[in-house]
Amino acid sequence: xxxxxxxxxxxxxxxxxxxxxxxxxxxxxxxxxxxxxxxxxxxxxxxxxxxxxxxxxxxxxxxxxxxxxxxxxxxxxxxxxxxxxxxxxxxxxxxxxxxxxxxxxxxxxxxxxxxxxxxxxxxxxxxxxxxxxxxxxxxxxxxxxxxxxxxxxxxxxxxxxxxxxxxxxxxxxxxxxxxxxxxxxxxxxxxxxxxxxxxxxxxxxxxxxxxxxxxxx
Numbered sequence: 001x002x003x004x005x006x007x008x009x010x011x012x013x014x015x016x017x018x019x020x021x022x023x024x025x026x027x028x029x030x031x032x033x034x035x036x037x038x039x040x041x042x043x044x045x046x047x048x049x050x051x052x053x054x055x056x057x058x059x060x061x062x063x064x065x066x067x068x069x070x071x072x073x074x075x076x077x078x079x080x081x082x083x084x085x086x087x088x089x090x091x092x093x094x095x096x097x098x099x100x101x102x103x104x105x106x107x108x109x110x111x112x113x114x115x116x117x118x119x120x121x122x123x124x125x126x127x128x129x130x131x132x133x134x135x136x137x138x139x140x141x142x143x144x145x146x147x148x149x150x151x152x153x154x155x156x157x158x159x160x161x162x163x164x165x166x167x168x169x170x171x172x173x174x175x176x177x178x179x180x181x182x183x184x185x186x187x188x189x190x191x192x193x194x195x196x197x198x199x200x201x202x203x204x205x206x207x208x209x210x211x212x213x214x215x216x217x
Contacts (some may be wrong), residue, residue: 009056026111048111173187
């Protein structure tokens with residue numbers, strides 16, 4: 001299981017991150033100051049560190065140096081948003097830099113991207129009765145291949161990476177079609193309905209009133 005350390009002194013933010021990472025299958029530990037984060041890094045093995053820069057006791061930059069010596073990849077999460085600060089963090093060796101406030105969907109996507117880039121997770125996703133081979137773009141359900149169109153496949157990937165989260169139609173459209181959403185939901189609705197039918201997931205992909213859809217696992 002992937003283990004993630006969340007070093008964030010604002011407990012509501014740390015807990016929000018922890019809850020959403022746990023929903024998608026990660027094991028999480030929270031540290032609320034730099035000293036506590038360093039102690040966790042010393043005593044346990046982590047696959048990723050989500051690190052606030054402005055931490056009490058020991059700064060995020062100092063914790064970053066320690067994490068780098070242990071070969072733990074780091075994503076900075078901070079309210080410090082200037083280009084100079086971002087460049088400084090990335091030059092220190094951080095894999096990514098997210099500024100507050102952020103959307104949980106974006107955080108989850110960046111976490112997965114870093115874990116994959118650092119070879120912490122494999123090239124397959126298992127969700128409910130489906131197995132997705134990311135290297136070959138092949139989907140299996142109960143051992144049998146399911147034929148999906150490219151957009152249906154990308155929708156499935158996005159749902160699988162964000163289970164139990166209400167996803168706005170706007171988010172689905174902009175992530176899958178990579179174009180600005182203009183308010184016409186028919187394209188998203190049609191593809192979601194086709195995906196549900198092909199997988200028999202009528203009871204798993206549910207409509208969320210005035211929002212969009214949620215994959216319930």
